[in-house]
Amino acid sequence: MTFDIAAFKDVFEAVDVEAILGFYADEVEHVEIDAEAPPRSPRVSGKDALRQAFAGIAQGGIKLHLDNALSSENRAACTITVEFPGDGSLMSNTIFDIERGKIVRQLDIQVTDPS
Numbered sequence: 001m002t003f004d005i006a007a008f009k010d011v012f013e014a015v016d017v018e019a020i021l022g023f024y025a026d027e028v029e030h031v032e033i034d035a036e037a038p039p040r041s042p043r044v045s046g047k048d049a050l051r052q053a054f055a056g057i058a059q060g061g062i063k064l065h066l067d068n069a070l071s072s073e074n075r076a077a078c079t080i081t082v083e084f085p086g087d088g089s090l091m092s093n094t095i096f097d098i099e100r101g102k103i104v105r106q107l108d109i110q111v112t113d114p115s
Contacts, residue, residue: 001101005071005078012066015058021051025102032108061085074098080108089113 003023011019024047032043057064063083070077076098082090092110096103 002073003071003076003096003098003101003103005069005076008076009066009069009078013064015054015062015064017051017054017058020054021047023103024050024106025099025104028103029105030108031106032110034108034110034112057082071096071098076103 008020008023011023026047028047028050030045030050032045033039037043056062062085065081065083066078067081068077068079074097076096078094080092080094082092084090090110090112092108094109095107097105
């Protein structure tokens with residue numbers, strides 16, 4: 001099974017929570033590095049936290065964009081832009097590790113623009 005980055009982009013930008021989660025393995029490891037979580041102590045979570053995050057995004061009128069997507073058999077990468085209602089935004093360079101067509105690890109290096 002291969003990872004379909006174009007199909008992932010479609011459901012991601014539509015914020016279709018269950019369809020998005022279908023691209024993730026049950027035991028996914030989600031790692032976030034940012035100003036509050038430096039490389040030596042990143043935030044690490046799993047599928048339940050992703051479910052809560054995407055549900056909050058869907059309910060909060062937050063827009064997601066996935067650009068610069070690349071994928072191969074075992075890896076995918078992209079730039080994710082999150083537009084919050086009002087002025088704030090977040091940008092993330094993201095690397096996905098893929099096994100059997102599912103995301104098993106997601107690494108986000110992100111920065112928030114609070115303007």
